[in-house]
Amino acid sequence: MAAQRFIWGIAGTCCRCWGGVDAVVTDPPYGIGESAGKAKTRTSGLTSKVRNAQIYRQNYGDDSWDDKPIDDDLIAAVRAAGKWQIIFGGNYYTLPPTKCWLVWDKLNGETDFADCELAWTNLQKAVRRITYLWNGCMRANGETRDGHPTQKPIGVMKWCIGHLPDTAATILDPFMGSGTTGVAAVQMGRNFIGVEREERYFDIACRRIEQAQRQGDLFIAATA
Numbered sequence: 001m002a003a004q005r006f007i008w009g010i011a012g013t014c015c016r017c018w019g020g021v022d023a024v025v026t027d028p029p030y031g032i033g034e035s036a037g038k039a040k041t042r043t044s045g046l047t048s049k050v051r052n053a054q055i056y057r058q059n060y061g062d063d064s065w066d067d068k069p070i071d072d073d074l075i076a077a078v079r080a081a082g083k084w085q086i087i088f089g090g091n092y093y094t095l096p097p098t099k100c101w102l103v104w105d106k107l108n109g110e111t112d113f114a115d116c117e118l119a120w121t122n123l124q125k126a127v128r129r130i131t132y133l134w135n136g137c138m139r140a141n142g143e144t145r146d147g148h149p150t151q152k153p154i155g156v157m158k159w160c161i162g163h164l165p166d167t168a169a170t171i172l173d174p175f176m177g178s179g180t181t182g183v184a185a186v187q188m189g190r191n192f193i194g195v196e197r198e199e200r201y202f203d204i205a206c207r208r209i210e211q212a213q214r215q216g217d218l219f220i221a222a223t224a
Helices: 072-080 154-162 180-187 199-223
Strands: 021-026 082-088 101-105 116-121 128-131 170-173 191-194
Touching: 021 072, 021 154, 021 180, 072 082, 101 154, 154 180, 170 180, 180 191, 180 199, 191 199
Parallel strands: 021 082, 021 170, 101 128, 170 191
Antiparallel strands: 082 116, 101 116
8 A cells, every 4th residue: 555645734834843753854945045036147048068058047036035044943953853864955054974965966067056966864874976957947857847946856856765764654844845855755655744934835835746646656656
């Protein structure tokens, strides 16, 4: 029987309200200003060594949620919420030493975006790396963007979840954004709890995860 799959979240709440889950897999704000209209200039005229030059321009609006990193107390609450932890942007926060960083190489080519993103973990394994194209309109497997400036690819989040022990049945993302972690969890037959303070992103996440739930058994059968 497939695992129970659900989304449970409230716009405006935070991870201090949650706890006791198997794993936290999340991508909190780094404090680098990606919410403040940055993408509408940085993504103009992107080129890549991987494919022919293409033009991409996207305006996600001007918000304040990425003006500064979340505080240390909240990072501690994130870590306390689950036995296993995967935290993107771990290089922006004060976290204990770890033997296992998850490294995502975005194949960005010659842009001012970071070549890689790092996820801190408390997993007991060696550093792992994935290459997964995510460069403007050039994206692996034809994945779409869903209105969030720091959206992660489903393929990358499934790869991250795949590094968790098989016993990690319930996954929490307290900074759900547009819901990619939830989509990945549902597609892998895991339980999911998501929290997001921004109502418009919460609504996008609910739509995406509900759609993944309707298709869930197909994905689970394909990965079984």
